[in-house]
Amino acid sequence: MTDIEVLIAGAGPTGLTLACELARRGVRFRIVDRADRFPGGSRADGVQPRTLEVFDDLGIIDPILAAGDLGTEIRAYQGREVVWTGRMSEPAEPTPAVPYPNLWFVPQFHTERILRDRLAALGGRVETATELGDFTQDEDGVTAVLATAGAAENVRARYLVGADGARSTVRKRLGVPFPGETDDSGTVLFADARVDGVSRDHGRIWQAGDGVVALIPLAGSELFVVTTRPPENAAEPIRDHLQRQITELSGRADIVVREVTWHTTWRANTRLAERFRDGRVFLAGDAGHVHPPTGGQGMNTGIQDAYNLGWKLATPSPPLLDSYQPERMAAARAALDLSTRLLDKHRRGDADAHVRGPEVHQLTLGYRGGSLSRDDRAEPGAVRAGDRAPDAPVTMPGGRPGRLFDLFRGPHWTLLGFGAAQAGTVAALGERYGPALRAHTVVRPGEPAGGAAVLDGDGHAHAGYDAAGGTLMLVRPDGYVGLAAHPGTADQVIEYWTALYGASTPSSPDTSQVSLT
Numbered sequence: 001m002t003d004i005e006v007l008i009a010g011a012g013p014t015g016l017t018l019a020c021e022l023a024r025r026g027v028r029f030r031i032v033d034r035a036d037r038f039p040g041g042s043r044a045d046g047v048q049p050r051t052l053e054v055f056d057d058l059g060i061i062d063p064i065l066a067a068g069d070l071g072t073e074i075r076a077y078q079g080r081e082v083v084w085t086g087r088m089s090e091p092a093e094p095t096p097a098v099p100y101p102n103l104w105f106v107p108q109f110h111t112e113r114i115l116r117d118r119l120a121a122l123g124g125r126v127e128t129a130t131e132l133g134d135f136t137q138d139e140d141g142v143t144a145v146l147a148t149a150g151a152a153e154n155v156r157a158r159y160l161v162g163a164d165g166a167r168s169t170v171r172k173r174l175g176v177p178f179p180g181e182t183d184d185s186g187t188v189l190f191a192d193a194r195v196d197g198v199s200r201d202h203g204r205i206w207q208a209g210d211g212v213v214a215l216i217p218l219a220g221s222e223l224f225v226v227t228t229r230p231p232e233n234a235a236e237p238i239r240d241h242l243q244r245q246i247t248e249l250s251g252r253a254d255i256v257v258r259e260v261t262w263h264t265t266w267r268a269n270t271r272l273a274e275r276f277r278d279g280r281v282f283l284a285g286d287a288g289h290v291h292p293p294t295g296g297q298g299m300n301t302g303i304q305d306a307y308n309l310g311w312k313l314a315t316p317s318p319p320l321l322d323s324y325q326p327e328r329m330a331a332a333r334a335a336l337d338l339s340t341r342l343l344d345k346h347r348r349g350d351a352d353a354h355v356r357g358p359e360v361h362q363l364t365l366g367y368r369g370g371s372l373s374r375d376d377r378a379e380p381g382a383v384r385a386g387d388r389a390p391d392a393p394v395t396m397p398g399g400r401p402g403r404l405f406d407l408f409r410g411p412h413w414t415l416l417g418f419g420a421a422q423a424g425t426v427a428a429l430g431e432r433y434g435p436a437l438r439a440h441t442v443v444r445p446g447e448p449a450g451g452a453a454v455l456d457g458d459g460h461a462h463a464g465y466d467a468a469g470g471t472l473m474l475v476r477p478d479g480y481v482g483l484a485a486h487p488g489t490a491d492q493v494i495e496y497w498t499a500l501y502g503a504s505t506p507s508s509p510d511t512s513q514v515s516l517t
Contacts, residue, residue: 004028006313007144007157010164011035011126013044013108014285014302016115018161020058021310023122025411030155031119032130032146034164038116041262042192042218042225043108046296050362050388052100053479054307057409061100063114067220068106074203074216074354079251089356096460097390098363099405103296103356105219107192111299132169135160137280159313160281163306166269168287174278180271180290186347189230191242191263192223197255200224206249213245215255223261230265238263268292270340272332276305276325284309289332294342295360297335304331304362311411311477315506319371319499327367334365363388367480374496376485381466385484389414389475392461394442394454404461407440407454411477415439415493418462419469420447425490427452433497436506442467 006022008015011033019031047055047064055061070091076084092101116126133152135144142160146153162170171178195215198204203216213228231241243257273288285302305328312320338359345352358364366387367373373386383390389408396402408414415437417426423441430439430452441453442461449455456462465473472488473481474496483496 002030002153003156004030005158006030007132007142007155007160008032009132009160009162009170010168010285010287011038011112011116011128012163012165012285012302013111013115013299014306015161015163016112016119016126017054017058017303018163018284018306018310019119019124019126020115020122021306021411022314023119023124024058025311025314027314029124030127030157031124032127032132034129034131036129038109038112038126038128040109040192041107041264042190042223043264044293044296044299045105045107045219045225046300047104047106047111048296048300048360048362049098049100049102050365051300051303052104053391053405054303056100056405057479058118059409060114060118063117064106064111065104067110067114068104069219070102071105071219072200072202072217074205076205076207077250078206086354088354096392096458097464099391099403101361103360107218107220108299110220132164135170135173135281137278142280158280158316161284161309161313162281162287163284163302164287166271166286166290168283170281171273171283171287174281176278176283177274178271179274180269183268187230187265187267189226189228189238189241189263189265191226191238192218192221192261193226193239193242194222194258194261195224195226195255196258197252198224204250206246208249211245211249213242213249215246226257266293268343270336272329272336276329277321282309282324284328288328289336291336291339292343293339294346295335295339295356297339297360297362300362301332301335304328304365307478314411315501317501323367323370323372327370327372330367331365335362372476372482372500373480374483376483376488376492377471380484383465383467383473383481383484385481387481389473389479389481390464392456392464393458394461395457396454397452402454407438408475408479410438413437413477413482414475416461416465416467416473416475417441417488418465418467418471418473419443420449420453421470422472422488423448423450423453425472425488425493428490429493432494433505437497 005027006029008031022029055064075082130148133145141158144155162168200217205214216225228245239260271290276283276288284305291298368386375385391405426439426441443449443453470487472485474483476482485492
């Protein structure tokens with residue numbers, strides 16, 4: 001029987017993100033998937049700004065940006081005549097606080113490949129054709145049976161995470177109810193296809209009567225995403241059906257569907273598990289919540305689940321593990337509500353049903369009022385405990401330009417002490433808890449700057465955090481403010497830290513030194 005810390009069932013974006021989080025912390029884990037090959041298909045192709053920040057932290061932002069784009073202009077046609085032109089959202093410029101302000105379109109097969117490559121660089125791998133069977137748990141861990149090529153293996157893990165999709169074996173074996181609704185009245189066929197006869201400079205929609213078909217260039221590929229109603233005759237080949245729909249609705253015989261590489265039939269399915277935790281077993285991603293595609297919330301919410309859970313499993317303590325379910329269930333419920341509202345706009349035929357704004361970006365989802373969020377200020381500012389920690393340009397020690405996100409990147413906590421008067425407190429706490437905590441003084445021009453201070457030359461850090469001199473901001477490993485205090489003292493940080501970890505200090509290994517098994 002193998003003995004590990006965490007067993008992850010499911011190697012989609014959620015499971016892979018969790019595996020990367022555990023790998024860079026040196027946690028012994030295994031990630032298994034029942035499929036014998038990695039899936040293709042564009043599937044969830046919208047990566048929200050908050051998820052881009054997660055990918056920045058994981059060290060994969062450059063390949064993610066290279067694999068996608070901002071999306072294309074959409075034009076509605078009657079034959080060859082353009083009758084409407086628009087975009088899902090207008091591109092925005094980065095700001096000091098938000099470096100990735102736009103939805104980024106990346107086919108899911110690219111996102112998963114990039115995550116697998118990052119996992120491999122950290123020393124991990126996905127075990128394909130390996131299915132989780134039965135499992136039992138006790139006070140000390142979980143005993144699970146894995147089946148590979150007809151052979152059974154017993155695995156002992158401290159924790160099990162079900163990231164195994166909407167039909168989750170883990171959720172079903174736990175007996176966790178999955179209430180919600182499935183609406184078959186408005187099914188839609190999605191297909192990735194090679195199409196000749198149209199350029200890739202914009203997307204196209206043709207509608208006639210009750211029929212509609214759309215051709216949208218798929219970012220990072222030579223394919224188009226084709227959407228239309230499913231065939232009435234289940235025996236009709238999908239390529240033939242798509243060709244007929246395009247020809248009939250566009251009136252053009254020069255558009256030719258050459259090949260269909262992937263397709264699925266979507267139906268409105270909205271569900272939320274009654275709990276995300278059962279003892280030492282956790283649910284994440286579609287295993288805990290299923291969303292309509294409107295708003296691009298499903299995959300992104302699952303990735304955020306994994307990002308929230310990874311650091312808590314790496315240094316488990318009751319307060320940390322207990323916080324996962326309330327934090328992520330509230331976030332999933334908010335994302336479901338948003339997706340449903342947008343779907344209802346489509347059903348009603350609202351003129352702005354296609355428009356997406358900052359509400360879908362997940363930058364304002366946070367954990368105010370949660371058990372890990374403590375704001376000790378008499379008058380809390382615009383950024384409070386539980387909120388996403390903003391970015392800001394700063395000058396690093398030695399004079400090189402940088403960003404607060406550069407300070408946050410990695411598996412550690414980060415302490416920001418605003419004002420030179422906090423230099424002593426920052427130094428003492430950094431020495432006490434390092435390398436699990438990296439502490440920095442943030443000073444304005446003209447203030448004394450010690451060797452470890454960062455200079456807020458343009459004031460964006462102070463403004464972004466709405467922080468007066470003497471403020472302490474303790475930022476969690478997942479980029480949310482845990483403690484905000486003014487005037488901040490070392491005792492407040494020690495008290496907060498001790499409530500989470502007791503007298504111990506969690507390890508925070510160099511990400512280049514990883515041992516998985």
